[in-house]
Structure formats: C-alpha cells, structure tokens
Amino acid sequence: MTPKEPRVWLERLDSRLAAQLQFLIEADRLKCVLRGCRIADGSRRENSAEHSWHLALFAIVLCEWATDTVDLSRVIQMLVLHDIIEIECGDSPVHDKDLSASKAAREAVAAEKLFRILPADQRVRFHDLWEEFEEAQSPDARFAKALNRLQPVLLNHLVGGGTWLDYDVDEEQERSVTRNIAAGSAALWEAAELVFAEAVQNGWLKPRL
C-alpha cells in the first residue's frame, strides 16, 4: 500500500524542480526526530519539525526585542532550516554532554549529505545560512539562536521541569547553555531569568551550589 519507489512522476519533471521536491520529501523525516523537551501540555516529546515551526512563530512575534536590527526574513529562514540536518544525525540535547561534544562534527557531515540533494545554488545558500546560524556571530543568527534557547526554557517550565529534571540540571549549568539568549535580546534574557528563579523556587531546577 505504500510503495514509495519508483517515483516515476519526478523523473518526468524539470530536473531542477525534481531535485527541490525530492529535498522537500526527504525533509518530511524531521517530523520523526524527537527532542528531549516535552510539548507544553506534557503529553509527549516534541519533534524537531514542530519545534522549528514554533521558533518561526517566536521570530515573527518577538522580532522587536532583538538587541540589534535584524532581517526577519533571514531569521525565519534560519530557524526553518536550522534543525533539518537532524534527519541524518538526530537531536543532541544541550545537557547531554556526550552528544554535545560530538555534535559539530556529526552535523557537518549530515549537512553535506542533505543539502547535496538540492540544485547547486540552493545547496550553497542553505548551507551558508545553516552555518551562519551555528556560528551565532551575525545579528540575525544571534537573535535566531536566542529564540532557539528561549523556547525550551518556557517548555521546561510549563511541564514542571522537563529536561532540567531528566539531566539533573542546576541554574548555573542552565545559564551557561542559554547565555545565547542574552546575546540576542536583553528583554528575553530578563524573561528567562524570571523563569529560572521561579523554576528554582518550585524545585524544577537545582539551585546554584
């Protein structure tokens, strides 16, 4: 009932469009990559596709709070693309030390493999956008990264601990992995600090030793 090959119709299309559609079909697999975080009602773990949608919405709603002037279109494109390499190498939770240590190398290989499906011009453009996000040096990437760190903070708080409890995290560890929020937006960092304080008070995040 689900014979996914051959896709004869793709072979009858313009080769550029066929490559693009092939990429979009591959990308569907991001819906099956599970993250450490739960969704806000706590019922299940979040997948990387819906996480990326949520971040795009964060960008649209919160762009006025970026410290630097940002190009909203580029910020959203980075966020839509930023996790797509996880199709090849899975999610690496920030509090998982082993996975985090090998993350950059694994993701570089994955990016090479995945973006190769695209026509050459888009392969380069998407790879550059993904790298810019990872490096978090440009104003657009700094803000995108800030949102990517803020969203799991809110989800962990909403579910009463989430990955903070899973990984036995204290507030200093949490601050060290979310410092990117401050680099992208002072106002959002202030919000995160309020969340951390309440989470410590509720026993969801361990106090500083």
Add this chain to the structure above:
Amino acid sequence: MTPKEPRVWLERLDSRLAAQLQFLIEADRLKCVLRGCRIADGSRRENSAEHSWHLALFAIVLCEWATDTVDLSRVIQMLVLHDIIEIECGDSPVHDKDLSASKAAREAVAAEKLFRILPADQRVRFHDLWEEFEEAQSPDARFAKALNRLQPVLLNHLVGGGTWLDYDVDEEQERSVTRNIAAGSAALWEAAELVFAEAVQNGWLKPRL
C-alpha cells in the same frame, strides 16, 4: 508536577512582552491538532504545527516557481500563521464536506479569540495576514495557498492514497480542491498533474467518471 498556573513570572514582565509570550505558549497547542494526511512514512497523521513548518520550507525552496513576483518573507509568515486558528476549531479536511461547509464561520470566530491575546498592533497585523491568506487574492496569498494544496498531494501519493482513499476521492474532485495550485504556479500545477496521473494508475485516486 505540571502546575501550569499561576505563571507569576509572566506578571512581572513588561505587559506587551507578557502578552506575546502568552500567545506563543497558547500556540503550542497546534502541535496537538491532527490533520487528515499522514506524514510521508505513513506511520501516523500529521499535526498542523509540523505541517506549517513543512510549508514554510516549501516556500523557501520553491519561491522561484511562483507565477507572480512574491515577497518571500510575507509568504512564509502567512504559512506559519495560516493554521493557528485550528487551536480553537480543529482542522477541516478539504474532502470533508460537512466540515468544509462550516469552516469559514468557525475559523472567523477562532481568529477573533486567538489573536485577541496579542498587543493591538500585532492583533491587527496577524489577523490581516491570516485573512489575506484565506482570500487567496494577492500574489503572496495565491502562492502560499498553492503550496498549502501541493503538500498534501505529495503526502497522499507517498503513502499510497491517504485521504484520497479515506474520502473515496476521484481525480475531478481532487482537481477542484487543488485548483489553487495552478493559480499560484504553473510549474507546480504541472507537477501535481503528473502525481494525479500516477495516482490514478496506481488505484489511489479514482479515475474521472
């Protein structure tokens, strides 16, 4: 373990930022709205949040195929926002005649309720973007709508029938609900026609009577 209220930290924030974060927290519920379509591996139904992410990616990859010149940033913003009202009123599959008949009225009420959470300027802007998408008259909205119709065509084909079999759909019915693809992009309509032909041949879509 998951006491979602009260969110005292939100009350200590700037009221504009607090309203925006409240909206983003509500929006999380879109991850639990199930659509008729399955994801590409056929393992489960797609939710509206990951669907919206997929469409944003479609826009980034395929924007060169739009018939009219489009503003990619606006197209993506429409696609990120277009289903968010389903938090209040659920998804209405295009081939479900009862749900489709009442869709516009139910969604208008839902939009009013949901966007009210936002600060006034964003409430108006988001509501306008959502309406522009629904009306499908502007070049940006026509292209966004085309992508929103193309994606389920690809998914149905990938899973060997999907909602075409669920709703006993024939190729003329399918063409009537996907005509928006042609309005947004001649090249993508050509691709859809190839998919329909192969789907009929495979028995996934009934032939024209």
